[in-house]
Amino acid sequence: xxxxxxMAARRSLEASGLGSNPRGGARNGFGRVMSEYAVVVLAAxxxxxxxxxxxxxxxxxxxxPLIGHVLSTAHSLGATHVITVLRHEKVQIENxxxxxxxxxxxxxxxxxPGTGRAVEAALEALPKEFAGDVxxxxxxxxxxxxxxIHELLEMHREDSNAGTLISTLLPNPNGxxxxxxxxxxxLGIVEQKDAAPEQLSINEVNAGVYVFxxxxxxxxxxxxxxxxxxxxxxxxxVAALLLEQGEKVSAHVLEDIWLVAGIxxxxxxxxxxxxxxxxxxxxxxxxxxxxxEPETTWVDxxxxxxxxxxxxxxxxxxxxxxxxEGSVVGPDTTLVDVEVGENVSISRTExxxxxxxxxxxxGPFAYIRPGTQLGKDGKIGAFVETKNAVxxxxxxxxxxxxxxxxxxxxxxxxxxxxxxxxYDGVNKHKTVIGSEVRTxxxxxxxxxxxxxxxxxxxxxxxIRRDVEPGALALSVTPxxxxxxxxxxxxxxxxSAQAAKEAK
Ligand code: UD1
Ligand code: MG
Numbered sequence: 001x002x003x004x005x006x007m008a009a010r011r012s013l014e015a016s017g018l019g020s021n022p023r024g025g026a027r028n029g030f031g032r033v034m035s036e037y038a039v040v041v042l043a044a045x046x047x048x049x050x051x052x053x054x055x056x057x058x059x060x061x062x063x064x065p066l067i068g069h070v071l072s073t074a075h076s077l078g079a080t081h082v083i084t085v086l087r088h089e090k091v092q093i094e095n096x097x098x099x100x101x102x103x104x105x106x107x108x109x110x111x112x113p114g115t116g117r118a119v120e121a122a123l124e125a126l127p128k129e130f131a132g133d134v135x136x137x138x139x140x141x142x143x144x145x146x147x148x149i150h151e152l153l154e155m156h157r158e159d160s161n162a163g164t165l166i167s168t169l170l171p172n173p174n175g176x177x178x179x180x181x182x183x184x185x186x187l188g189i190v191e192q193k194d195a196a197p198e199q200l201s202i203n204e205v206n207a208g209v210y211v212f213x214x215x216x217x218x219x220x221x222x223x224x225x226x227x228x229x230x231x232x233x234x235x236x237x238v239a240a241l242l243l244e245q246g247e248k249v250s251a252h253v254l255e256d257i258w259l260v261a262g263i264x265x266x267x268x269x270x271x272x273x274x275x276x277x278x279x280x281x282x283x284x285x286x287x288x289x290x291x292x293e294p295e296t297t298w299v300d301x302x303x304x305x306x307x308x309x310x311x312x313x314x315x316x317x318x319x320x321x322x323x324x325e326g327s328v329v330g331p332d333t334t335l336v337d338v339e340v341g342e343n344v345s346i347s348r349t350e351x352x353x354x355x356x357x358x359x360x361x362x363g364p365f366a367y368i369r370p371g372t373q374l375g376k377d378g379k380i381g382a383f384v385e386t387k388n389a390v391x392x393x394x395x396x397x398x399x400x401x402x403x404x405x406x407x408x409x410x411x412x413x414x415x416x417x418x419x420x421x422x423y424d425g426v427n428k429h430k431t432v433i434g435s436e437v438r439t440x441x442x443x444x445x446x447x448x449x450x451x452x453x454x455x456x457x458x459x460x461x462x463i464r465r466d467v468e469p470g471a472l473a474l475s476v477t478p479x480x481x482x483x484x485x486x487x488x489x490x491x492x493x494x495s496a497q498a499a500k501e502a503k
Contacts, residue, residue, distance in 0.1 A: 036132035037153065038214075039079040040122040041070050043139030044087035044109040049265040055089035056263070057139040058096060061273035062280060063300025063318055066263060067093065069142035071101045076146050079135065083125050085109050085118040114232030115208075116224045123218055133157075134217055136235065138208035140263045143276060148259055153211055155252055162216040162247035163239055165189075166207040168260045169253060175264060176205035177236050179251050186251045188240030193229035204253065206236060207260035216242055276301075297330075306342070324358065333363070341376070354386075357393070375410065389420075392435065404428075405447065409435030415459065416441045434469065 047056025057067035064072070067084070074082045082101070086093050087109040097104050107125040109118045119136055126134075133156065135149060148166070156164035167179045178199050180187040189206045190199050220241040224233050239249050254260055258275045261268065280301060281294045288307035291297050298316040299305075309323045312330030317323070321335045324342035329335065332348045340346065341358030351368035359377040362368065366380045371388035374380055378391050381398035389403045392410035397403055399416035405428050406420050412433055420431045421444050429447035433439070437451055440459035451457065452469030461475040486499050 036080045036130070037135060037211075038081035038083060038122075038126055038130065038132065039074045039077055039135045039137060040119055041067065041074055041082070041084040041104075041137050041139050042115055042118045042208075043067050043093055044085045044090075044118045044121075045115075045140075046088040047140075047264075050269075051266075055093050058092060059263070059266075059269055061142060061263075061269065062276045063302050064142075065096060066142045067096065067139045068100065069301075070137050070139050070144075071097065071104060073144060073146055073149070074137060075101060075103070077135070077149055080132070081105060081126060081130070083107050083122045084139070085122050087118075112226070112233055114226065114230075115235035116221050116233035116237060119217065119235050120221050120233075123214065123221075126214070130214060132214060134212050134214050136208075136210045136212070138262060141208050141260060142263065142272065143259050143261060144207070144209055145259060148254060149209070152209065152252065155250075156211040159248060159250060161211075161213075161250055162242045162245075163210060163212045163249040165210040165239065165249075165251050166254050166260055167204050167251040168207055168255070168257045169203050170205050170257055171203065173200075173203045173205045176262070177208075178202040179204040179206060181251075186239070186243075186249060188243065189236035191228065191230070191234060191236060204251075206251075207254065208262055209260065210235070212238065212242075216247060220245075292330075312347075338368075406431040406433065406445075408433040409437070409453065411435055412437040413439070415439045415443055415457075418443045418445070421446045 043057045050056045058065040083105045084097055085107045094106055097106060105125050107121045109121045152164055152166055175192055177189045177191045178195055180190055217238060220238040223241055224237045226233050228234060242249050261272050263269050263272055277298050278294060280299050281291055281297055284299060284305050285291050289305045290310040293313035296313045297311050300318045302320055303317045304322040306323060306325040308326050310328040314332035315330035316334040319337040321338045323329060323340040326342050327340055327344040329346045333346055334350050336352040338351045339355045341356060343358055344356050344360050346362040348364035349362050349366040349368065353370035354368050354372035356362060356374045357376045360374045361379045365383050367385040369387035372386040373390045375391055375393035375395060377394050379396040379398055380386060383400045384397050385402045387404040389406045391408045394410050395408045395412040397414040401414055401418040403420050405422040412435060418439060422428050431445045431447045432450040434451055434453035436454045439457045440461060442460045443457050444462040446464045449463060449466060451467045454470045455467045456472045457463055458474040461473060463473055463475060467473040487496050490496050
């Protein structure tokens with residue numbers, strides 16, 4: 001599932017304070033983070049630990065692929081260039097990047113593996129005259145926010161560093177590169193696979209997020225080798241190399257460990273997804289949404305909720321779903337790209353790519369498929385399936401029906417157990433029902449067909465011909481009762497016995 005408009009959604013998320021860094025204390029309002037800088041997003045790795053045919057950075061949390069979160073942030077930073085580096089499964093990732101972040105420059109890593117090599121490929125995509133700073137973000141670190149990166153840049157510039165990076169303290173540092181220090185001062189980074197046993201107990205880890213002056217970076221990368229446990233050109237080696245050259249490099253500890261959580265396997269994917277969701281849910285609660293059970297409520301970053309919306313347990317809101325003031329959704333309801341008006345109630349329902357206008361009631365147990373529009377104060381009731389159906393204001397489909405490829409005017413009522421037979425086995429056809437129509441229970445409308453305004457249809461009818469306004473359509477043959485049929489044709493049955501006793 002990929003979606004458009006994520007930038008705007010992400011910006012509104014950041015405006016609402018989600019994903020912001022609780023350290024607070026914006027330095028100088030970022031006033032000096034204005035000079036030219038580039039952002040590089042690393043996404044060329046093979047993602048082997050995901051064990052998936054989907055590239056790691058296209059796995060989703062809160063409705064966006066990992067790289068979508070990182071590119072949203074990258075493009076919100078105000079950088080002069082945003083470059084992403086691809087190699088493994090590049091076609092799929094490139095299609096996504098081009099569709100949703102078309103101003104991103106794409107660079108390709110060659111066969112030499114490692115994050116350092118990836119950054120080299122990105123530097124080649126920068127204009128020769130570029131002399132600013134380079135921010136490096138990892139495509140698999142999705143929650144890092146704009147504010148933390150701006151603060152990193154600020155510190156980098158205030159301290160006149162050649163390189164500055166983010167670290168954090170993890171109770172379980174397994175898998176991450178460890179930060180080496182002598183007393184307070186930063187000495188370098190050692191990867192887990194290269195670490196000596198005593199280094200493995202260090203719990204300050206490298207977040208995989210850096211700023212470097214471009215000249216220092218290019219120069220040091222030229223000296224990085226692949227002589228390590230993984231045979232890779234590590235970006236992390238740049239830090240120690242710059243220090244050796246007498247340059248300043250520092251690591252800043254971010255207290256919020258989730259902001260720098262990297263995703264390498266599906267366990268981490270679900271853990272980070274859960275954390276992001278709990279932040280999204282809390283932020284909506286603080287902005288006036290009642291959420292009864294946060295642990296079972298899932299809301300994508302792209303969703304918008306009005307004040308005084310109520311979400312009942314087991315509600316999942318995905319994509320470009322929006323819900324108007326006073327509406328109650330749930331329990332056990334999933335909405336994907338559904339626009340919901342004000343004061344709507346939707347219970348135990350699955351709906352996608354549809355619109356439910358104000359005052360309408362849906363469910364329980366409705367299945368609303370793409371192209372459904374339910375008018376103001378309308379109803380789609382229990383065990384009703386709809387698809388490509390525009391149902392007018394005040395019209396009701398209360399029970400046990402299928403409404404596909406149809407328009408229904410205003411104020412009409414569809415009888416219980418009605419089927420809109422839209423498929424002739426080859427093609428789909430349309431049913432048009434006028435306003436203030438009353439259809440009987442158990443009808444079949446064989447499309448293409450149209451029922452005029454104010455018409456009635458009788459219970460049990462199969463309607464094959466158009467019905468003019470105001471007519472009553474009956475298609476059932478007159479009822480005949482064959483007296484004594486059961487005693488005659490089903491002798492000795494319990495029915496025959498009961499019939500005999502009733503006589
Ligand atoms: C990396 C860091 C580690 C840090 C961790 C934080 C290095 C050598 N290690 O380890 O210190 O603690 O991130 O999450 O940098 N990538 C490429 N090209 C490659 C390899 C990777 O572009 O050849 C990309 C990946 O697609 C990914 C990012 O770089 O988005 C990080 O790569 P990954 O293999 O996940 O590195 P880690 O082992 O997590
Ligand atoms: Mg990683």
